[in-house]
Amino acid sequence: MPPAIEATGLTKTYGDVRVLDALDLHVPRGTVFALLGPNGAGKTTTVRILSTLTTPDAGHARVAGHDVVTARSRVRRAISLTGQFAAVDETQTGAENLWTAARLSGLSRPAAARRAAELLDRFGLTEAGGRLTKTYSGGMRRRLDLAAGLVRDPGATQVMFLDEPTTGLDPRSRRELWQAVRELSDAGTTVFLTTQYLEEADRLADRIAVLGLGRTLAEGTPAELKARYAAHRLDVVASDEQSYVRLTERTSPAATRDPETRTLGVPTDGSAAHVRELLDTLDPGRRDIARFGLHTATLDDVFLTLTADKEPSRV
Amino acid sequence: MSDTLTAASTLAGRGIRLSRRNLDAVITSMMLPIMLMLVFVYFFGGAIDTGTRYVTYVVPGVLVLCAGFGAASTALSVSEDMRLGVVDRFRTLDIGGTPFLAGHVAAAVTRNALSTTLVLGAAFVIGFRPSASPGGWLAAIGLLLAYITAVSWLSAAIGLVTRTAEAAGAVTFFMMFLPYPSSAFVPIETMPSWLHGFAEHQPVTPLIESMRGLLLDQPVGDSPWIALGWCAGLLTLAVTASGFLFRLRTR
Numbered sequence: 001m002p003p004a005i006e007a008t009g010l011t012k013t014y015g016d017v018r019v020l021d022a023l024d025l026h027v028p029r030g031t032v033f034a035l036l037g038p039n040g041a042g043k044t045t046t047v048r049i050l051s052t053l054t055t056p057d058a059g060h061a062r063v064a065g066h067d068v069v070t071a072r073s074r075v076r077r078a079i080s081l082t083g084q085f086a087a088v089d090e091t092q093t094g095a096e097n098l099w100t101a102a103r104l105s106g107l108s109r110p111a112a113a114r115r116a117a118e119l120l121d122r123f124g125l126t127e128a129g130g131r132l133t134k135t136y137s138g139g140m141r142r143r144l145d146l147a148a149g150l151v152r153d154p155g156a157t158q159v160m161f162l163d164e165p166t167t168g169l170d171p172r173s174r175r176e177l178w179q180a181v182r183e184l185s186d187a188g189t190t191v192f193l194t195t196q197y198l199e200e201a202d203r204l205a206d207r208i209a210v211l212g213l214g215r216t217l218a219e220g221t222p223a224e225l226k227a228r229y230a231a232h233r234l235d236v237v238a239s240d241e242q243s244y245v246r247l248t249e250r251t252s253p254a255a256t257r258d259p260e261t262r263t264l265g266v267p268t269d270g271s272a273a274h275v276r277e278l279l280d281t282l283d284p285g286r287r288d289i290a291r292f293g294l295h296t297a298t299l300d301d302v303f304l305t306l307t308a309d310k311e312p313s314r315v
Numbered sequence: 316m317s318d319t320l321t322a323a324s325t326l327a328g329r330g331i332r333l334s335r336r337n338l339d340a341v342i343t344s345m346m347l348p349i350m351l352m353l354v355f356v357y358f359f360g361g362a363i364d365t366g367t368r369y370v371t372y373v374v375p376g377v378l379v380l381c382a383g384f385g386a387a388s389t390a391l392s393v394s395e396d397m398r399l400g401v402v403d404r405f406r407t408l409d410i411g412g413t414p415f416l417a418g419h420v421a422a423a424v425t426r427n428a429l430s431t432t433l434v435l436g437a438a439f440v441i442g443f444r445p446s447a448s449p450g451g452w453l454a455a456i457g458l459l460l461a462y463i464t465a466v467s468w469l470s471a472a473i474g475l476v477t478r479t480a481e482a483a484g485a486v487t488f489f490m491m492f493l494p495y496p497s498s499a500f501v502p503i504e505t506m507p508s509w510l511h512g513f514a515e516h517q518p519v520t521p522l523i524e525s526m527r528g529l530l531l532d533q534p535v536g537d538s539p540w541i542a543l544g545w546c547a548g549l550l551t552l553a554v555t556a557s558g559f560l561f562r563l564r565t566r
Contacts, residue, residue, distance in 0.1 A: 051407055052406075052407070053403055055566065072409075087403060089333060089401070091336040100325060100328075104326070132336070149407070151408075
């Protein structure tokens, strides 16, 4: 069995901006893979290339074993895509939206109606199915969009692409969507999602690639990334404004900064020796740091560490 | 091929549902030609000498204006689908540019056939009495449908390249004014001579002349063929251009 997604040297340039710069990806079947990166890192472009909507300037990609450029139709039959903006018609009902998508993917009228009803049920939209989607909440709309991507025969969708599926959703809707993604993954679908939320990648993904400047800055399991790049974070609180300024000058760009609370978060491996050394380096005069705390790092720290030095690296 | 037809008819059904629920737009596209007809018949008509009752003279032109104006709204619906990413969903379902646009055009033709019928009804109310033979009716309806199809597809092609709703709306504006420098409202002979060349040879003129002739059971000469030629030419241009533009916009 070929991997779900395999990409080598993907490059895409828009005007004189190199959005993707020789990007490599490898996603085994049945896993949840998160592409993590800030706005403009090339996440959407990657999804558009892998889902056959855009062709790369250089490099190759195979999805579900088929080339995304030379075997477009085969790839399209094996994937579904939920874009950044829910592509459902506001003035169609939920059921009509699904029916339209099901007919377009080749189902007969009765089969399309059955499929629409099944999907509404599966995504908890049966009651709302007869209402125009403009009356839906953001979360319901995303779920409908997700469902619309799955109208083919159950099991036909091997790889599901989700481009920032929870951007703009309230916490409750986000949780509902995560649940839907987990269920898809449990059913054996490979999920490829992009996100700017580290918590999301941490919760959902088996493997994460951090994307920056069109390249993979790091790749690994959430635990590996945390262990490799910032196992812990030392938060130091400055005594006053001047101290905060002095501390800021002495910290690496990888540190998190919060001027409001005069707090700096510095990556560390968490050993006593390193923490002692850090405190001495940051505050040689022993007057700038009022308090400190040690935390287990979040992916935010990994992310900041990686995007601060901008050097490509791998786990 | 049958896949393409299913896709196009599904998308046409979607387009019709969407426009049925956008009543504002449907009412506007009908009210405007009706208002224009009333303005011309009751405000200006008395001062215009066309050799017949003015309402008889003007209605064919109003029908053509209504058809063109309504068909031009295809640009907006196509442009919205492109802008909102709906087209990406269709493309990942392996729907090509042709069924996508054909769906929009079919919806536009249905919508406009309906609004044109209503405008014709309003024309009856204010005293329009056609005397067409059954064959004349069929020919007139056929010509008008051909015109709506050509303009819809042309608008769809323009909708592929306009990136805002406002820009797409400009097509409607253009289509609303195209019948003025023609024989729609006043005989061309009354216009300044430098306009004659354009007014006599622009696509709308032979269409209006044929409609007038067919509906009033008068000789039409070769204008129906010229009109049909224009429609075929414009449609060919539109289909070719839209195929190219769709590929360009979805690279």
